[in-house]
Amino acid sequence: xxxxxxxxxxxxxxxELDSSVLKLLxxxxxxxxxxxxxxxxxxxxxxxxxxxxxxxxxxIKKGRDLGLDAHYVTQIYHxxxxxxxxxxQALLQQLAxxxxxxxxxxxxxxxxxxxxxxxxxxxxxxxICEDLVERGCSSFTQIIQEVESGNADYAMLPIENTSSGGIxxxxxxxxxxxxxxxxxxxxxxxHCLLTAAPTTENQINTIYAHFQPAQQCxxxxxxxxxxxxxxxxxxxxxxxxxSELKDPHVAAIGSADGGELYGLTPIKTxxxxxxxxxxxxxxxxxxPVEVAEQIPAKTTLIMSVDQKPGSLVEALLVMRExxxxxxxxxxxxxxGNPWEEMFYIDVEGNLRSSNVxxxxxxxxxxxxxxxxxxxxxxxEVSPTQVPLEKLPLPTGDNTExxxxxxxxSAPLVSRESQENTQIRLRNVTIGGGQFVTFAGPGxxxxxxxxxxxxxxxxEHGAAVLRGALxxxxxxxxxxxxxxxxxxxxxxxAGLRYELPFVTEVHQPDQVAEVARQADLLQIGARNMQxxxxxxxxxxxxxxxxxxxxxxxxxxxxxxxxxxxMAQGNRQVIxxxxxxxxxxxxxxxxxxxxxxxxxxxxxxxxxxVDPTHAISDINQLAPLTYASRAAGADGIIVDIHPxxxxxxxxxxTLSFEQFSNLMSGLSA
Ligand SMILES: C=C(O[C@@H]1C=C(C(=O)O)C=C[C@H]1O)C(=O)O
Numbered sequence: 001x002x003x004x005x006x007x008x009x010x011x012x013x014x015x016e017l018d019s020s021v022l023k024l025l026x027x028x029x030x031x032x033x034x035x036x037x038x039x040x041x042x043x044x045x046x047x048x049x050x051x052x053x054x055x056x057x058x059x060i061k062k063g064r065d066l067g068l069d070a071h072y073v074t075q076i077y078h079x080x081x082x083x084x085x086x087x088x089q090a091l092l093q094q095l096a097x098x099x100x101x102x103x104x105x106x107x108x109x110x111x112x113x114x115x116x117x118x119x120x121x122x123x124x125x126x127x128i129c130e131d132l133v134e135r136g137c138s139s140f141t142q143i144i145q146e147v148e149s150g151n152a153d154y155a156m157l158p159i160e161n162t163s164s165g166g167i168x169x170x171x172x173x174x175x176x177x178x179x180x181x182x183x184x185x186x187x188x189x190x191h192c193l194l195t196a197a198p199t200t201e202n203q204i205n206t207i208y209a210h211f212q213p214a215q216q217c218x219x220x221x222x223x224x225x226x227x228x229x230x231x232x233x234x235x236x237x238x239x240x241x242x243s244e245l246k247d248p249h250v251a252a253i254g255s256a257d258g259g260e261l262y263g264l265t266p267i268k269t270x271x272x273x274x275x276x277x278x279x280x281x282x283x284x285x286x287x288p289v290e291v292a293e294q295i296p297a298k299t300t301l302i303m304s305v306d307q308k309p310g311s312l313v314e315a316l317l318v319m320r321e322x323x324x325x326x327x328x329x330x331x332x333x334x335x336g337n338p339w340e341e342m343f344y345i346d347v348e349g350n351l352r353s354s355n356v357x358x359x360x361x362x363x364x365x366x367x368x369x370x371x372x373x374x375x376x377x378x379x380e381v382s383p384t385q386v387p388l389e390k391l392p393l394p395t396g397d398n399t400e401x402x403x404x405x406x407x408x409s410a411p412l413v414s415r416e417s418q419e420n421t422q423i424r425l426r427n428v429t430i431g432g433g434q435f436v437t438f439a440g441p442g443x444x445x446x447x448x449x450x451x452x453x454x455x456x457x458x459e460h461g462a463a464v465l466r467g468a469l470x471x472x473x474x475x476x477x478x479x480x481x482x483x484x485x486x487x488x489x490x491x492x493a494g495l496r497y498e499l500p501f502v503t504e505v506h507q508p509d510q511v512a513e514v515a516r517q518a519d520l521l522q523i524g525a526r527n528m529q530x531x532x533x534x535x536x537x538x539x540x541x542x543x544x545x546x547x548x549x550x551x552x553x554x555x556x557x558x559x560x561x562x563x564x565m566a567q568g569n570r571q572v573i574x575x576x577x578x579x580x581x582x583x584x585x586x587x588x589x590x591x592x593x594x595x596x597x598x599x600x601x602x603x604x605x606x607x608v609d610p611t612h613a614i615s616d617i618n619q620l621a622p623l624t625y626a627s628r629a630a631g632a633d634g635i636i637v638d639i640h641p642x643x644x645x646x647x648x649x650x651x652t653l654s655f656e657q658f659s660n661l662m663s664g665l666s667a
Pocket of ligand 1: 032035046047048049051052055080081084085
């Protein structure tokens, strides 16, 4: 028998492997730069998603043969491909703008080391130049002045955030600048509570924060009582203050990476109102840049229009007539002209292209003021997803040719009112023709159980993680997670495996908190006619799965959907989950006929939960295939590492049975 390697020997081998991995990554980067050069000659776009998909399919297969799971391989390659695309874009931009090339750039930004603008600046320029001279500033006006006066080559400015929206002071300084926007980047922003001395959250009585992060964490801050919020110029000045005070009662809000530069430790993370909190930054320079044709470009303009009915609509119609996708529209008061607005518009398109040029000509004729703030490369590299079926079967619109039923007392859900509703959750579309699987534990029992399920969900190409809280009234075992813990666990699993997740709401007062964290809400069969709950869910912006009551007719189900939609939330997914009949073989009988019937009555997506309508787990797969054949948009299934011990009251698949089901669906 060979002697096992010592820890030192194992580590030596790992270090050697890691150096080889780095060499290979560096060689891959060189090759993608060669690819970029070859794309200049043939004017081919940098991004080729068909090639990426084919590559991912091959790599996932190879990875599986080597014992690596698909999620791991996909995550790594999304990062590698993003780097490859951005590196190619940076090269093509340099070649298109040779006069701008310098080894060192001077960059102005808000705050000092550790601020969010600082982190964005380091990330953006790492691809572009060898070194930076940092010009920290205390206001947005000062930042712009640094560039206008020639003290800095570039400025990095935050422009919008997914929690707090547009950063109005930045829009206002853009109204008067002579500078141009030459780039953009998006940064994930994870706000933490950081302290300099060992302490706990409930000892904190003063929090130092810049206005923007404080606004993005407003819901968390509102829950605190007796805590003073001290405003600061930037997150870095908040860090500095807290590091100087070294007081266990004092904390700062900012990033963990930034705080580390000041010796601060996070005591609480995930403070932002939105769980996916991102900030978009723009890069400003004195002169505009050319954007290479191979790169997706954005053009930003500002305009004001006549104060008469329809003048804004007329201007926006110009974009439509020229086939330009508008990805942003903001308005700000024109300084000095009370009640007049300046509109800021981002369109996808290169300023040099004929459609952008002729749109601008048309706009010049109908606007009072029009200025291009810049044309720059779009840095959004959305990860390419490999579809479950390589050749997806169109389960889609089985309603073609069917009569359109008018549901007169439910006008919003009625098929007459519109084409099929499609609901997007990150990269998943429900109701778009793909059959979507929702899978996860019926009851969340522990972190280990949920993580194991989430890993399976991802590995087998199911699209949404589901998981429910054990009903509190039945919860005699205090070791089970409570509502707050359940949400936190789902959030962790969702982040780790990049899965949107759904969980159930039982009472109106739970809705706001669940909607803040979950991607999708669920109303259970027994609550289908809970008017207050329906209305509360109707007031949120999250899509909702509405389960059919076990004794409800299809009309009653549609009425319940109408109640939600009447409050404003139009993103309802109907779910057939079995109804009470005289047949007692299973708890309920799956009404397969409801699927095509609903499809003819409404434009809403329809999914199926067969969990309670089977007496044996082996009946689940046939009912899933039948649901797909009948036109359903998806299926909900329970999975569990040890189904025999599952606390869920429905029938639960083992991981192996789930794997077989997913292979069956992709065949
Ligand atoms: C390298 C290329 O450019 C891009 C990057 C890819 C990659 O890094 O594998 C794949 C396709 C393109 O989106 C290419 O076209 O092959």
